[in-house]
Each structure stands twice: as C-alpha cells, then as structure tokens.
Amino acid sequence: MVSRSAMTYLLLPGRHHLLTRFQADYLGRLAGDDTTVVWAVTSANHGNTRRNPVPYHRREAAIERFSLLVGLRSVVVPIFDTAPTDRFAEVTLKSIAVATGLDLTPADTVVACSTPEVAALYAELGFRIAEVEADPANDVKAERPWDVLLRLAAGDETWRDLAHPATLDVFERYQLTETVRAVVNDPVVGDEGGLTATRDYRTYIEAFAAGAARKWDLVRPYVRPGRIVDIGCGAGAVLELADREPALRESDLIGVEIARHLYEECVHKKAQGVFANPNVYFYRRNVLGGAVFPPRSVDTTLTFALTHEIWSYGERWESLRRFVQAIYDQTVPGGVWINSDVCGPDGRDRRVLLTLDDSDGVNPPTARRDLGQLPAAEAGEYVAGLSTRARLDQFAVDFAFPLAYEPTGEAVTIGLGDAMEFLTHKDYPHNWLSEREEQFCGLEFADWKALLTDVGFDLDPASYAWRNDWIIDNRVAPVASVTHADGRPLDWPATHVLLIARRPRNT
Known part of the structure; x- marks a missing residue:
C-alpha cells in the first residue's frame, strides 16, 4: 500500500456499479483524516446496458452512503463515456476540474485502481498508484467489484457477503438486483445497449423520421384513445404525430425502446418541449424479457418494423409467440394491437428464376468471408461497390439464416422468399453487418393470421399484406426480374403487412 504522505486527494476512476467490504477496509486504511476521496464514475451517461447495468444516480447514492458509513470525505463526479483513447486519464482529470474546480496533480493525488491498463495511463502522468484488489501487500485475495457483480448476475448469493452494506x-x-441480473444476462442486447454493435443509429433515426407521417396515416384510423403504447418507438417520431392529434389530447402516450441511443434521443426530445401532452413517457425495456405493462392496461399498442427483429434476434416462433401473448395480456378487452412490418410473400418456398444486373458494380470471383471482422464502415463501402449479382453471393455468405440458390443460365433458381429476402436487404450496404442479422420474410400473411387467432386475437378485416411499389419501382425492378421456374411471368409479391388485432370484449 502506498504512503499517505503528501496525499490530499485519493482518486478512484471506475464504473462503481457495486461497492465491496474490501474497498471499505482498504480505503479506510489508505485515506487520512484530511484526504478527499474523488470518485470518478465513468460511463455515467449509460445505464441499463450489460456493461453499465446500474444508472449513475443509483451509483452515486451508494457511494455517498458508503462514504458516510466508512467515514470518508468524498466527492462524486460523473464522467461521460468517450470513444476509446490513450488520453483517458487526461480526459478524466479535465472533467473533474470542470465539474468541481479540483486540479488533481501527482504532487497531491494518489490514484486507486486495480485495472492495470487504466493504472498505467495515470502512472505515465506521474501519479502514484494504489492497486486496491491487485495490491501485493493485501493479506487476502480480494475480488474486484465487477466480479462480485457477476456473481450477483449468475444467481450466486455469496455476492451479498462481499458487497458493502451501502450497496x-x-x-x-x-429493487436493482433483478434488474442487474436481467440486463447482464440478456441474450439479445449488446454491451452498450443495442441489438447490434454495428447499427448506424444516425441514419436509422433519419429513416424513421422520414417515414413517420406515412406510418401514422396508415394506423391512425384504428387507434383507440386511452393508454397508447408504441413499442420499439425509435426516436419517438410517430408519438410526436400522435401528440398533435386533438382527439388524443387526454390519452397517455408511452414509448418503449431497447436501444440506448434511441431512448436517449426520446428523453432529450421530451426535455426540449417537443411534446405538448404532459402525459408522454418513455421506458427503456427489452420486450423479449417479458411483460412490459400490467394485464388489461393498454388500449392501443403500436409496433412498426419490430416483430421481424423479435423473430430474428430471439428464438423465432417461440420468441414471437411469447411477444404476441404478452401484447394480448396487456391489452384491455376491446383494445387493439396495430402491427406494421415487413412480410414474406405467399408461397415463399416455391422456386423461381431470379435474374440480377451484373453491370452495376464489380464482380469478384468469390464472396469474401471476413466482412464481419471489418469495421462496419469498411464493410459497407465494400458491399456498396459490388454489382447486384455479386451482392447476392456476398449476402448468402453473410446472412444469418440459410439461403440457397443454384445458377441457371444467366439467372439463379431460388425460393421466392429467399429472393425477396435478398432484394429487400441489398440496398442497405452501410448497415450491412447489422441488417444481415435480420430476416424480413420469415412469416407470410397466413402465418400471422394463424398465430394471432391462436393466441386469442380477432383479426380485423382491414388487415392485409401489401406491396411497397416505391421499393419495387425504384430499388428492385431496375436491377432484377423474377419469373416462375418455367419462365412464365410472375408479379412482384407482397413486401409488407398491416395487422389490426383486437382483443375480444368478452375476454
């Protein structure tokens, strides 16, 4: 353990999701009566992610209580997440100076850190290092706080013996224990709180905003006033339009979003006064984790481009049926679920001939098998340079679902569903590594009808499968053609579905 001499400040950089009894003993012995302990809480703007399951304000509350019980004079400073940088230590010190006016220097500050890579950054600046759990002078081997939190996540109740009473x-x-377990063990959400680590959320937000009016016009006639919930609300663009409806002035408008980037944008919009209705709320939840709202409490549920993600990132039928059941359970008798999403063509397994343009880009002799190891931007740039025909070969390698075809002259013989799968994916090269994880054509309209009625919904006659002619005319038909296997003409099939599912009043 380092000496207390010339130590006015003791700096603890870290995420501090959990505090331990060992930390209390170690810091109590290290810090003198005149020492101020500076807790630099990193990733303070993150919460409810696998890497940061506890929000900053709860971490701060535990640190303050810990300090009181141990007898430490503490200052807690939030440090917002930054891109990986070798100047992390300098950025943290500057953030502390801005937030508190404290100018920590090697002359008056010791850094307490057990992570070698982080400690090295401070050592390079001349700071003395107290190694905490890694200190060779320790009488016992101590577990780092994150390891104790992983015990909690694994259901190992011995974490309580190691955690400090403040935590x-x-x-x-x-009620953070179950929250931490759910978030850390989530099989779908990544470390930073999104479905994938490669999605370009800026273009995602722009695309949703551009299509919000069309989506709202599509569903508005079927919306029932009361408690209205948009699950997978993105950046809240559709709820903005619902907020402007005089007939919904007395309704509660609730957005549910899993991706941290999108949820934070929703909260920012509300703080900026975008919504006139005071009863607008946003929740960050993973709908695959179970029910979001109490039984029979929601009048209208909206989902746009969500159910194919549940199918793709979950366990296909099992996950989707659980989701549909949860929607049914939360819907009031007489309430409605309105679902707009992509859809597979009727008879998606039938074989067709697909002819693709090979003159609109390069045609490598073979598809690459290393795109998943490249940065998303680099992979997207490569795919963008391929011809439509070459993109099919690349898509077959990268797509997370089986996709097979056989060359047949200048065309390929392929299942109609697989053909539409490729044709509706091919124009997203810059989100290629994200979009390859999602299956658009897993269900056709008949599958939806069977699923909804099996759960207990009545399918409104206004429900239908439809073809997005703008996509066909502008993205598909210019570079592709499809016929029956024997060469007979074949119309382009449905690409989307609108489902109006009502819970019967007598349930």
Whole structure:
C-alpha cells in the first residue's frame, strides 16, 4: 500500500456499479483524516446496458452512503463515456476540474485502481498508484467489484457477503438486483445497449423520421384513445404525430425502446418541449424479457418494423409467440394491437428464376468471408461497390439464416422468399453487418393470421399484406426480374403487412 504522505486527494476512476467490504477496509486504511476521496464514475451517461447495468444516480447514492458509513470525505463526479483513447486519464482529470474546480496533480493525488491498463495511463502522468484488489501487500485475495457483480448476475448469493452494506441497501430499496441480473444476462442486447454493435443509429433515426407521417396515416384510423403504447418507438417520431392529434389530447402516450441511443434521443426530445401532452413517457425495456405493462392496461399498442427483429434476434416462433401473448395480456378487452412490418410473400418456398444486373458494380470471383471482422464502415463501402449479382453471393455468405440458390443460365433458381429476402436487404450496404442479422420474410400473411387467432386475437378485416411499389419501382425492378421456374411471368409479391388485432370484449 502506498504512503499517505503528501496525499490530499485519493482518486478512484471506475464504473462503481457495486461497492465491496474490501474497498471499505482498504480505503479506510489508505485515506487520512484530511484526504478527499474523488470518485470518478465513468460511463455515467449509460445505464441499463450489460456493461453499465446500474444508472449513475443509483451509483452515486451508494457511494455517498458508503462514504458516510466508512467515514470518508468524498466527492462524486460523473464522467461521460468517450470513444476509446490513450488520453483517458487526461480526459478524466479535465472533467473533474470542470465539474468541481479540483486540479488533481501527482504532487497531491494518489490514484486507486486495480485495472492495470487504466493504472498505467495515470502512472505515465506521474501519479502514484494504489492497486486496491491487485495490491501485493493485501493479506487476502480480494475480488474486484465487477466480479462480485457477476456473481450477483449468475444467481450466486455469496455476492451479498462481499458487497458493502451501502450497496446492499441501495440495491434493496430500488429493487436493482433483478434488474442487474436481467440486463447482464440478456441474450439479445449488446454491451452498450443495442441489438447490434454495428447499427448506424444516425441514419436509422433519419429513416424513421422520414417515414413517420406515412406510418401514422396508415394506423391512425384504428387507434383507440386511452393508454397508447408504441413499442420499439425509435426516436419517438410517430408519438410526436400522435401528440398533435386533438382527439388524443387526454390519452397517455408511452414509448418503449431497447436501444440506448434511441431512448436517449426520446428523453432529450421530451426535455426540449417537443411534446405538448404532459402525459408522454418513455421506458427503456427489452420486450423479449417479458411483460412490459400490467394485464388489461393498454388500449392501443403500436409496433412498426419490430416483430421481424423479435423473430430474428430471439428464438423465432417461440420468441414471437411469447411477444404476441404478452401484447394480448396487456391489452384491455376491446383494445387493439396495430402491427406494421415487413412480410414474406405467399408461397415463399416455391422456386423461381431470379435474374440480377451484373453491370452495376464489380464482380469478384468469390464472396469474401471476413466482412464481419471489418469495421462496419469498411464493410459497407465494400458491399456498396459490388454489382447486384455479386451482392447476392456476398449476402448468402453473410446472412444469418440459410439461403440457397443454384445458377441457371444467366439467372439463379431460388425460393421466392429467399429472393425477396435478398432484394429487400441489398440496398442497405452501410448497415450491412447489422441488417444481415435480420430476416424480413420469415412469416407470410397466413402465418400471422394463424398465430394471432391462436393466441386469442380477432383479426380485423382491414388487415392485409401489401406491396411497397416505391421499393419495387425504384430499388428492385431496375436491377432484377423474377419469373416462375418455367419462365412464365410472375408479379412482384407482397413486401409488407398491416395487422389490426383486437382483443375480444368478452375476454
């Protein structure tokens, strides 16, 4: 353990999701009566992600209680997440100076850190390092706080013996134990709180905003006033339009979003006064984790371009049926679920001939098998340079679902569903590594009808499968043609579905 001499400040950089009894003993011995402990809470703007399951304000509450119980004079400073940088230590010190006016220097500050890579950054600046759990002078081998949190996530109750009472108290009062377990063990959500690590959320937000008016016009006639929930609300563009409807002035408008980037944009919009209705709320939830709302409490549920993601990132039929059942359970008798999404063509397994343009880009002799190891932008640039025909070969390699075809002269013989799968994916090269994980044509209209009625919904006659002619005319037909296997002409099939599912009033 380092000496207390010339130590006015003790800096602890870290995420601090959990505090331990060992930390209390170690810091109590290290910090003098005149020492101020500076807790630099990194990733303070993140919460409800696998890497950062506890929000900053709960971490701060536990640190303050910990300091009181241990007898430490503490200052807690939020440090917003930054891109990986070798100047992390300098950025943290500057953030502390801006937030508190404290100019921490090697002359008056010791850095307490057990992570070698982080400690090295401070050592390079001349700071003395107290190694905490890694300190060779420790009488016992101590577990790092994150390892204790992983015990919690794994259901190992011995975490309670290692965690400090301040953490136990805050976790109990705010019911954080189950939240942490759910977030850390989530099989779908990535470390930073999104479905994929490669999605370009800026273009995603722009695309949803551009299509919001069309989506709202499509569903508005079927919306029932009351509690209206948009699951997978993106950046809240559709709820903005619902907010302007005089007939919905007395309704609650609730957005549910899983992706951290999109949820934060929703909260920012509300803070900026975008919504006139005071009863607008946003929740960050993973709908695959179970029910979001109490039974029979929602009048209208909206989902746009969501159900194919549940199918793709979950366990196909099992996940989708659980989701549909959860929607049914939360819907009031007489309430409605309106679902707009992509859809597979009727008879998606029938074989067709697909002819693709090979003159609109390069045609490598073979498809690459390493795109998943490249940065998303680099992979997207490569795919963007391929011809439509070459993109099919690349798509067959990268797509997360089986896709087979056989060359047949200048065309390929392929299932109609697989053909439409490729044709509706091919124009997203810059989100290629994200979009390859999603199956658009997993279900056709008949599958939806059977699923909804099996759960208990009545399917409104206004429900239908439809073809997006703009996509066909502008993206598909100019570079592709399709015929029956024997060469007879074949119309382009449906690409989307609108489902108006009502819970019967007598249920």
